[in-house]
Amino acid sequence: MTLSGYEALFFWIFGLAAIFAGLLTVMARNAVHSALFLISSLVSVAALFVLARAEFIAGVQILVYVGGVMVLFLFVIMLVNVSAEERGREEIFNNQRQVGAALVFCLLLIGGVLYSVNPGAQGLQALHPTTPELAAAQQATRDQSLPTSATGTSKITKATEVLAAALYRYGALPFEIASVLLLVAIIGSVMLARTLRQEASADDVDPETLKEEMTRDPQLAKLEPRSE
């Protein structure tokens, strides 16, 4: 797998953008800025997915992460972070032990990457010897066999079709398990986020517990009439 030409240029642009946005995610003082930098990092990684010819995963990344998860993050920041923002005392990188542990981990990982990636790449090169020119020629012949789009300007890839066939043929059971997992996550997060007041108004609390809580919070009594 070797990129060349404009693909190489865009690879470096989006790769560096992903890394810098990731760094700024960790270093930003404000959680909202962190979320926005994380969004740009995720979009850059999606562009890298496109360069690796995984168009479907790139689309899922944008839709699920940027459209779903990050909006959830921003909502929670909005719900939770207001008073913390007012206190304005977020000090980052000042706990010596934390920073020391992080530095040790980073140096170990960087050393491991430097030590392993180059010999590993050499081994792969020995296993499947291709030059960039040969890889580009192979890619061109693969693209040649694809159908042309109606406008005649580009080729239509079958990557997503092939991926769907493989997903439902070899990954059907994990797919169903994933749907059950998502259902459990929905129910669990609703349960976690509900307040006693919301539970009381839906008549979903043990009467003993409700009586006990009402001594502490008289507001709860007003919500009760629906049950009787």
Place this chain on the structure above:
Amino acid sequence: MLNFFSPTLALWFQEGQRTWFQQMGHAAANPDLSKFLVIGALLFIIGVAGVLTRRNIIVIFMSIELILNAANLNFIAFSRYLYETGSTNALAGQIFAVFVIVVAAAEAAIGLGIVIALYRNKDTIWVDEIDLLKW
């Protein structure tokens, strides 16, 4: 020393035909699998540093998302590499990436639900103030 960390670089220094900058330029103009892996590793390292150093629990969750994304990048890069070498089950990497995204979404939903419950009960999102289980 250089040979220990990077045999490729050491080889480039020994070779006489092309200068070091020409070799680096050639490698940069044709990024291969290892460059994808390096970017994935750097994103992973940034995420680990964020988890270890930050005190805001929401930013810690964001760093975890960064780590999962780095893993996804490796899956996709290896999937592409295996596809080009003619492997029969090269798409397993992409399928696994889909499941990683699903699990990340479930984790974010549950985690943020816990954050809201925590804020309601303990009135804080700073992890060093949530020390009920600290020994």
